[in-house]
Amino acid sequence: MKKNGPNSQNESAGASGKQAAGTGNQAVLTISDNLAVTLENIKRELGSSPDLKIRKFQIGSAKPFWAAAVYMDGMVNTAAVDEFILEALMENPEDAAEEMPREPQDRLGLVLARGLELGEIAIRDNWDDMMLSLLSGNTIILLDGCSKAIEGGTKGGAWRTVSEPSSQIVIRGPKDSFVESLITNIALIRRRIKSPKLWVEFMKFGTVTNTDVALLYMKDRADRKVLDQVKFRLSKIDIEAVLESSYIEQLIQDKVFTPFPTVFNTERPDVAAANLLEGRIVLIVDGTPFVLIMPTVLAQFLQSTDDYSLQFDIATLMRLVRYVSLIILLLGPSVFIALTTFHYEMVPTPMLISLLAQRENVPFPAAIEAIIMEAAFEILREAGIRMPRAVGQTVSVVGALILGMAVVEAGIITPVMVIVVALTGIASFAIPSYNLAVAGRIVRFGFMIAASMFGFYGITLGLIVLIAHVNSLQSFGTPYLAPFSPFSVRGQKDTVVRVPMFLVNLRPNKLGHMNDNDKSGKDKGTSDSGKDGQTGA
C-alpha cells in the first residue's frame, strides 16, 4: 500500500491505459521469468530513480542468455560488484559451454554453483523481499527465464570510519567508538567477546524505513525473563520510521512518566561488551552509533569505563566524587536558597555577615537570583552545544566574563550565587551520563522552587518524594535503585565502592526481579545460615 503512493503518481504521467494495468499489477508483483518485464517493473516501482543501476549482459558463449545485475548506486561496494559479479559472470570458462543447461530454470543453479565469486548469496522469490534487499545495498542478479532472483551481498558505500567517541570519553581505555553501520558495530563487540555464547538476533523496524536492528545477548548469562520482556515489547512496536536508537528506546522503556532514563545508552563498544558480560541485553540500531542497553539501574549512570582502568581505591574516590556531584547538582542551589532565606542561623556568623553585605546591593531575593542565574546557565549550555566549533570559544568567554563578572558588578546577582551556580554547572558535567545529568537539571529546578517556598521543609519532602519516585521505577523488571534498595550486599561490590579486581565477580547481583530479588536473596541467606546452624548443632 505504502509503496503504491509515489508509484501510482509516477504512473499517471505515463499512458493512462497502462496505468490501470500497472496499478492492477502492483498488488501481485512477482519476479517474472521474462527479464525485460522484471527490469521494467523494478524501474517503474522505483520511479526510474537515477541511482538505480541496471547492467544487462550475456552469460555463456555457446548458448548465451541474458542476465542483469541491479543495484543502487552509492549503497554497494562497487569494486565487489564489478569484480565478483560482473567479471565473474561475463568471462566464459571453456568447459561451461558444454555444461550450459537446456532448461532456463536450471541456469540459476549453474550461476550459483560456478558463476559468483561472492561470499554472501541468497535466493529471493518474493518481490518485496527482493526490493528490500536491493534497497539495503545488495546486488540483485536476474536471469532471463528464471522467476527467482539471486541476491549478492555487496552492501557497502560510504560510512564514517571507527573513530574516538565524542561522548563518554576516558583517559585510559579503548578509544574506539561505534559507528552508524550495524555490521561494523556488531563486529566491534564480537572482537571483544569471542564466545559462541554471544548471540545476535536481527529484526527490522519501521514500516517505511525498514531499519535493521540487532539484539545481542550472552546466551548463558542474560536473564531469560528480561530477554522475553524485551522481545515482547519489541514485538509491540508499530512505527513508520526509526532514525535513531532513541525511537526504539522510547517505545520499549517502562511506561512511567519520569525524567530519569530507564534504558542505558552508550557509544563505546567496551561498555557494551562489559554489559553483555554482566548479563544485560544490547540493542543496536542501524544508522546510529548509540546502542541501547537493558535493563539498567541508576548506579550504572554514575559508572565510567575509567573506573576499571584505574586502581580500585582511586576508582572508588572518583565514584564518590560523582555521587557527590549528583547531590550537588540536585541540591546545591536549593540548599543555598534555604540557608539564606529560611535558616540563616545555620550559617556561621562571620560568613553570614559577609553574605548580608553582598545582599545589600542586590534587589532580588535569593530564589529569583538563583533561578535567573540557572536559566542563564542553561541558555549558555544550550548555545554551546550547537555553536560551530570555532565560535564555541566565544560563548565560553562571553559567558564567563559577562555573566560572571558583569552581573555581579551590576548588582543583579551576589558573587556567592555565581559560585553556587557555577559549582552546580560543573557538577552536572561530572556525571558521566548525559541523560542522568539532564534529569538532574530538571529535578534541580523543582527543588529550587520547593526550597524558595518552604526552606528545608520543602527540600526534605522533595527528597522523600524523589526517593519514592526513583524507587518506584523499574527497568524491565529490575528495580531502578537495585543494589541500594532492595539492598544487596553482593551488589555493593560495584556501585559506590569498586572493590579490587580479585574480588570482583563480573556479574554483580543487581539484575534480580523486583519481587523475587528481595525474597530470594534473603531467603537464600537464611537458609544458608539455617543450614550452618544445623550442621553446627
Place this chain on the structure above:
Amino acid sequence: MRDIRIGPVHFFSLVLMFELGTALVVNVGMEAGRDAWIAIFLGCLVGMLIYTGYNYLFKLYPDLPLSGYARAILGKPLGAVVVTLYAVIFLNGAGRDMRDGSALLVMAALNRTPIMIVAAMMILSCGYVLHKGLEVLARTSFIIMIFVLMIGGVITLLMLFSGEMEWSRILPMLGDGIKPVALSVIRSNYMFPFGEVFCFLMLMPYIGDKKRAVWIVPSAILAAGLIISYTALVNITVLGSDMVERSPFPLLSTVSKAALSDFIQRLDVLVVMLLIIGVFFKVAVYYGAAVIAISDLFNLPYRTLIIPSAIIILFSGMLDSRSFVEHLEEGGEMLTFVYPVFTIVIPAILIIVAAFRNYRSRSRPG
C-alpha cells in the same frame, strides 16, 4: 493491591521510621523526670507485649488485614462497624499527626508560612508516595532510615566531642521510686509511640516473608524503643531533666548546644529534618492504613481513594481544634481514652472471640 510484597528489611525500616516519627524530637515520658529514658524503655516493652497479641491474630489470618479478619471473626455487620471505626481512627491519626507536625514545623522553622499550606504539602507528598504503592513507601523508608541513622550518628559524635554531656544529671536513677516511671508508662508512654503500631495490623499481610513476619514488628519496636530511650538519655545528660521537661523540642535544644570550633555551630536543621521525616512516615502509614481499610470495606480500588482520603485528613486535621494548645489537650485525652480502645480493647475482643471459635471448632470434631 493484593500482589504487594514488602521485604522483611523494608517492613522493619517502615515500622522503625513510624515509631521514631515525632517521638524522637518531641518530649516523651517526661512525667518521669530524669528517669524518662527508663519509662520509655518500659513503654517499649509494653508495646512489644501488645504486639504478641496481634501476632496471634496474624497467625490465624496471615493473608488478611485487620479489616478482613475483623469481619471474619465478628461476623459481617458487626465487623463492618468495627472496620469503619478503625478507618475513622486511622484518618484521625493521620490528621492529628499531620497537624502536630505542621504546627511543630511552623514553630521550629517556618514561622511565616500558613500552617494549612505546610499541612497540604505534607499530605500531598504522602499521597504521591502512597499512589506509588505501599512497597515503594517501605523501600523509601529503608533509604531514609539509613539517612536518619547517619544523622543520629553525627549528632552522637558531636555530643561526645563537644563535652556537653554530664552523666551526673541522670543520677540518682529511680531516685523517686518506681511510681512516677510507672505512672508515666501507664498514662501515655506505652501508647505514644509504641501502641500506635496498631496501624500495622492493616499492613501485616503484605510482608513477603510470612515466617519471619512475626518477629519484624517487635524487633522494630525494640529498636525504636532503644533509640528513643537513648535520645532521651542524651537530652537529659546535656540539658538536665528540668530543661527537658519545659522544652517542646528537647532534641533541638540539645543539638544547638553542640559546636565544633567555630564552623559547625548550629545543626538544628538536622533535627528539623528528622522531624519532617518522622511526621511524613507517621502520616503516610496512618493514611495508608486508612486507605486500605476503606478500600477493603467498600470494595473500592485503592488508588481512587487516595485523593478523597487526603482531603478528609487535611481538613479534619486542621479543623479539629481552634488552637494548637487545644489540639495537644485533645491529643492527650485521645491517647488516654480513645486510642487504648483500638490498640487493646478491640484487638483483645477479637483475640478472645477468635480463640473461642478456634477452640470450639477444634473440639467439635473430637
